[in-house]
Amino acid sequence: MAEGRVPAERRRRKPTRSGVVLSEEVIVDCALRLVEQHGPDALSVRRLGAALGCDPSALYRYFHHTDDLLLALADRIIGEAQEGFEPDGMPWQDALREMARRVHGGYRRHPRVAAMAAYRVTRRLNEFRAVDTGIGLLRRAGFDGASAVRYYAAFIDTVLGHAALDAAQLALPVERRGADELAWGGVYAELPAGEYRELAAVRGHLPCMGGSSFEVALELLVSALVTAAAASASASASREGG
Numbered sequence: 001m002a003e004g005r006v007p008a009e010r011r012r013r014k015p016t017r018s019g020v021v022l023s024e025e026v027i028v029d030c031a032l033r034l035v036e037q038h039g040p041d042a043l044s045v046r047r048l049g050a051a052l053g054c055d056p057s058a059l060y061r062y063f064h065h066t067d068d069l070l071l072a073l074a075d076r077i078i079g080e081a082q083e084g085f086e087p088d089g090m091p092w093q094d095a096l097r098e099m100a101r102r103v104h105g106g107y108r109r110h111p112r113v114a115a116m117a118a119y120r121v122t123r124r125l126n127e128f129r130a131v132d133t134g135i136g137l138l139r140r141a142g143f144d145g146a147s148a149v150r151y152y153a154a155f156i157d158t159v160l161g162h163a164a165l166d167a168a169q170l171a172l173p174v175e176r177r178g179a180d181e182l183a184w185g186g187v188y189a190e191l192p193a194g195e196y197r198e199l200a201a202v203r204g205h206l207p208c209m210g211g212s213s214f215e216v217a218l219e220l221l222v223s224a225l226v227t228a229a230a231a232s233a234s235a236s237a238s239r240e241g242g
Contacts, residue, residue, distance in 0.1 A: 012089060023060050027052070028072050035073070035112050039171075043070060043116075071124065073110075074117035080128035081106030087133060092141045094220050100159045100218050107163035114167030118160045131156075141229040142236070149227025151225060158221055162214040181210035 015021050030051050034042035041047075043066050049056035063069040070121060081102040087095035107114035121127070138148035169177055185207040193200035 007074065016052055017052035017056070020052050020054070022052065022054060022058060027059060027062055027069065028076050031069055031073055032076065032110060032113065035116070036110060039112055040116055051062045059131055070113075070117050071120060071122045073113050074120055075122040075124035077106045077110055077113060077117075078103070078122065078130050080109075082126065082130055082133070087134075087137060090136045093226055095137050096134070096155065096225070097218060099130075099137070100155070102161045103130070103156075103159050104166070104214055107160075107167050107171060109166035111170035114164055115171055118167065131148035138225070141225065142233050143229065147228075147232065151228070155221060155225070158217055159214075161205065162212065162217060166212045166214060175207075184209040 003161065010210055020026060021208075027048065030048060031043060034047055034051060038047075045059050047054035048059055052059075056195065059069075063072065082099075085099065085102060087099065107118055131152070134152045135148050138151050139145070141148075143151060169180070172180075188199060188206050188209075189203045199206070
């Protein structure tokens with residue numbers, strides 16, 4: 001089936017046998033719940049049909065296939081993360097930090113979906129708005145169009161990469177996640193100093209390796225953008241003065 005939205009005339013108007021009136025929103029709500037409860041295998045028309053009380057084929061009136069639905073789930077998370085975000089009254093660097101934390105937090109709230117979709121391009125409204133906002137912030141910082149796009153790509157890839165990594169860790173069974181986190185203060189701290197001199201020198205600090213490095217990476221990235229923006233403004237002023 002060709003890509004694109006399903007025509008409205010094909011959508012179901014009558015309630016299902018469980019009394020649910022199908023809509024894109026209802027299906028996405030159900031899919032989010034199922035994936036977070038049961039994992040990626042729950043994203044199937046059979047499981048969704050059973051949960052919604054409808055014939056699985058009815059779902060194709062709203063989404064072409066399960067990948068189409070997965071993109072809708074990712075776009076829902078983006079929309080939820082950006083809800084209430086008003087960057088216009090903020091310094092651009094603070095707005096970028098806020099935007100990053102919202103996206104990162106949104107995927108952490110839905111870790112199993114994040115592991116499946118944080119790297120995808122949704123091609124939907126909420127993503128359009130988020131990309132427009134992010135590039136706009138970098139243009140406000142003084143970057144030209146090409147630089148704004150290039151730096152936004154680096155910014156959002158960093159945010160989504162950390163979101164996917166942290167979400168994947170959250171999706172692990174509790175006992176495995178705990179073992180991974182404790183390893184830095186346990187197994188690593190006990191390595192022989194004669195063989196691992198550098199690790200021995202910092203062993204008291206190694207437990208922080210068990211946590212997320214998102215905030216550190218975010219500050220490094222925003223600081224680099226602030227420096228690049230200042231250099232760009234200086235170069236522009238020199239050209240105008242010359």
